[in-house]
Amino acid sequence: MVTTSSTSAVSSSSATATQTAQQTATQQLLTSLNAGSGIDMNALANNLAAASFASKIDVLQTQSDTLDKQISAASTLKSALSNLSSSLGDRVRQGDLSAQPQIANSSVATATLSGTTQPSGNYSLEVTSLATSQTLASAAYPAATSTVGSGTLTLHFGTIASGAFTEDTTHAAVDITIAAGATLGDVANAINAKNAGVTAYVANTTDGAKLVLKGASGSANAFTLSAAEDASDPGLSSLAWDPATSGGSQLLTSAGNANFKVDGLPITSASNTVEDAIPGVTLSLTGTNSGAPTQVSFSDPSTAITSAMSDFTSALNEIMAELNTDTDPQTGDLAHDSGTRALVRTFQGLTTTLIMPNAAEGTPRTLSDLGLSIQRDGTFALDSSKLAATLAANPEAAGAMFTNGLYGVFATIDSIARSASVASDPGTLGGSLARFATQKTQIADQQSKLSDQEDTLRSQLQARFSVADSLITSSKSTLSFLNSQIAAWNKSSS
Numbered sequence: 001m002v003t004t005s006s007t008s009a010v011s012s013s014s015a016t017a018t019q020t021a022q023q024t025a026t027q028q029l030l031t032s033l034n035a036g037s038g039i040d041m042n043a044l045a046n047n048l049a050a051a052s053f054a055s056k057i058d059v060l061q062t063q064s065d066t067l068d069k070q071i072s073a074a075s076t077l078k079s080a081l082s083n084l085s086s087s088l089g090d091r092v093r094q095g096d097l098s099a100q101p102q103i104a105n106s107s108v109a110t111a112t113l114s115g116t117t118q119p120s121g122n123y124s125l126e127v128t129s130l131a132t133s134q135t136l137a138s139a140a141y142p143a144a145t146s147t148v149g150s151g152t153l154t155l156h157f158g159t160i161a162s163g164a165f166t167e168d169t170t171h172a173a174v175d176i177t178i179a180a181g182a183t184l185g186d187v188a189n190a191i192n193a194k195n196a197g198v199t200a201y202v203a204n205t206t207d208g209a210k211l212v213l214k215g216a217s218g219s220a221n222a223f224t225l226s227a228a229e230d231a232s233d234p235g236l237s238s239l240a241w242d243p244a245t246s247g248g249s250q251l252l253t254s255a256g257n258a259n260f261k262v263d264g265l266p267i268t269s270a271s272n273t274v275e276d277a278i279p280g281v282t283l284s285l286t287g288t289n290s291g292a293p294t295q296v297s298f299s300d301p302s303t304a305i306t307s308a309m310s311d312f313t314s315a316l317n318e319i320m321a322e323l324n325t326d327t328d329p330q331t332g333d334l335a336h337d338s339g340t341r342a343l344v345r346t347f348q349g350l351t352t353t354l355i356m357p358n359a360a361e362g363t364p365r366t367l368s369d370l371g372l373s374i375q376r377d378g379t380f381a382l383d384s385s386k387l388a389a390t391l392a393a394n395p396e397a398a399g400a401m402f403t404n405g406l407y408g409v410f411a412t413i414d415s416i417a418r419s420a421s422v423a424s425d426p427g428t429l430g431g432s433l434a435r436f437a438t439q440k441t442q443i444a445d446q447q448s449k450l451s452d453q454e455d456t457l458r459s460q461l462q463a464r465f466s467v468a469d470s471l472i473t474s475s476k477s478t479l480s481f482l483n484s485q486i487a488a489w490n491k492s493s494s
Contacts, residue, residue: 048461053454057447064443069333071436073326074340078420078429080319081343085410085417088312092410096304097402099395101278105294107287111278115405119280119298120396124263126293127285131217131258131272134160136225136250138239140208141184148187149235150180152228155191155198160222160254163243168220174198180233184211187239198223211239215255218270222255258285261293301399302391306384308402309370312409313382316372320347320379339420339432346416348374355412356401363397364390367409370398 091097099119101111108127113119141148155174158167174196178187184202188211191200197216202209215221224243229236241250258269262277269277272285278296323344326334334340351372356365364370371387374380391398401408419425423434 042462044461046458048457050454052457053450056450060443060447060450064440064447066333067436067440067443070337071433071440073322073333074337074429074433074436077319077322077326077334077340077343078433080322081413081417081420081429084315084319085414087315088410088413089404091308091311092402092404096299097301097308098399099298099301101281102297102299103294104297105289105292108289108294109286110284111296112282112284113403114275114280114282115403116276117280119278121298123278123296124293125260125278125283125296126264126290127258127260127288128290129256129259129288130285131270132253132256133217134215134222134255135252136213136241137203137252138184138211138250140205140210142208144185144202144204144209145183146209147181147183147235148178148239149237150178150182150230150233151236152177153187153191153236153239154226154228155194155196156224156226157197157220158222158224159219160243165222165224165243178236180230184209187211197221212252216270217255217272219255219257220270260285264293300395301402302388302395305370305391305398305402306387309372309382309387313372313380316347316350316380323347324378334432337432338427339429342427343416343420343429344378348378350374350412351380353412355409356397356407358407359397359400363394364401367412370401370409 098113100113101119103109103111103125109125153176155176156165156167157171157173158165160166174194176187176190176194178190182190188200188202191198191213198213200211200213203212213223213225215223225239225241227237227240240246243251258272258274260267260269260274260277267274267277274283274285275281277283281296323340326332327337327340327344329335351368351374352366354365355367356363359365369386369390371383371385371390372380373383402410404410420429422428423430425431426435
C-alpha cells in the first residue's frame with residue numbers, strides 16, 4: 001500500500017511539473033509578443049486552489065498533530081506500566097522478598113516454596129533412603145542393529161519383594177508388538193512409543209549392545225517383561241525378565257520409595273520430589289543423612305522488602321508524574337481521554353486495593369498495610385515506620401505478598417499493565433491507542449481526498465484561465481487592428 005501510494009505521488013508530481021513548465025513557456029511567449037492579459041494565470045490558479053482548501057487542510061493537520069501527541073503520551077504510559085511489571089516480576093523472582101527455605105546440609109536436599117502457604121519456623125530433616133526406579137539391562141548383542149526375533153513383549157506392573165513379583169491388577173499390562181526383522185533399536189523405539197511409564201534405550205557397553213529399560217521411581221512401579229515369541233522367528237524371549245526365573249545380572253536397580261523424617265515423623269514417597277511435607281515447601285531429596293538430621297529454616301526478608309518498597313514507591317511516582325502531566329486540564333495531551341482517566345482512578349485506589357484476598361483477617365492484605373499511601377497531589381509516599389511494624393508483627397504474611405502467585409504486589413501491578421494493553425476495551429490505554437490510530441488513518445484519508453480535490457480545482461481553474469487569456473489576447477489583437485485602421489483613416493483625412 002505504501003509503495004503504491006508513493007509511486008502514484010511521484011508520477012502525479014512529475015505530470016504536474018511538466019504541465020507547469022508548458023504553461024509557463026506559453027505565458028512567456030504571449031508576454032514576449034505583447035499579447036494576453038499580462039497576468040500569471042498559472043500562479044493565480046495555484047493560489048486560488050490553495051486558498052480554497054487551506055482552512056480545511058490546516059484543521060486536519062492540527063488534528064493529526066494532536067493525535068501524534070496523544071499516541072506518544074499514551075504509548076509512554078503503557079510502556080512505563082509494562083516496564084514496572086517486568087522489573088517487579090524480576091525482583092520477586094530473585095526470591096529474597098519472601099521467606100526462603102534454607103537447608104543446613106545442602107547435600108541432603110534442596111527446597112523451594114510450593115506456594116500453598118507461607119512457611120515459618122524451623123524443621124529437622126533426616127533422609128534414610130532415596131526413591132529409586134527399576135532398571136533392567138538385557139544380555140549383550142553384537143550391535144544395536146542386531147535382530148531379536150519377533151512376537152509380543154508384555155510389561156506387567158506391580159511390586160517386588162523378596163524376589164517375588166506381585167502384579168497390580170489396577171495397572172493394565174502393556175503389549176508391544178515386535179515385527180519380523182526388528183533390531184534391538186527397533187524394540188527400544190516400540191517400547192517408548194507406548195508411553196507406558198517405562199523408557200528404553202540401547203547402551204553400547206564394553207560387552208556389546210544392551211537394551212536398557214527404566215521405570216518410574218517408587219516401589220509400586222516395579223515391572224516384569226514377558227515374551228511370546230514367533231516360533232518361526234525365535235529369539236525374543238532373550239529380552240524377557242522376571243525376578244523369580246531370570247538371572248539377577250539383568251536387574252541394575254530396584255524400584256523403591258524415599259524414606260525420610262520431618263521433625264522425627266516418618267514419611268515415605270514414591271518420588272524424591274516431595275511437596276508440603278514441610279508446609280509451603282517442596283523438597284527435592286538428593287542424599288541421605290541417617291542418624292544426623294539437618295535443619296530447615298527460613299530467611300528473613302525484611303531488609304529486602306523495605307528496599308523493594310522504596311524502589312516501588314519511586315517507580316509509582318514516576319508514572320504518576322507522567323499521568324499528572326498528561327491529564328492537566330489546560331495543557332495535558334490526554335486530559336479528556338477515558339483510558340487515561342481510568343488509569344488515574346486505578347492508581348488513586350491502589351493503596352487500599354485488596355491484593356491478598358485469601359489472607360487471614362488482621363494480617364497485611366493491602367499496600368497500605370505495607371506503608372504505602374497516596375498524597376493530595378496524587379503522588380505516593382512510603383511510611384517506613386508502618387512498614388517496619390508490619391514486618392515485625394507478620395513477617396511471613398508480608399513476605400507472602402511478594403511471590404509469583406495469583407495474588408500480591410506483582411500480580412496486582414501485572415494485572416494493571418495487562419489491562420492497559422487490551423486494545424478491544426475502549427476504557428483502557430490500549431483502547432485509546434487503538435482509537436487514536438483509527439482516527440489518524442481517517443484523517444490521512446481525508447487529507448488525501450482534499451489534496452485530490454485541490455488538484456482537480458487547480459486544473460479546472462488553469463483551463464478556464466487559459467481560455468480567458470486566449471479571449472483577451474484575441475480582443476487585444478482586434479483592438480490593435482482597429483487602432484491601426486483609425487490611425488490610418490485619421491491620416492488620410494488630414
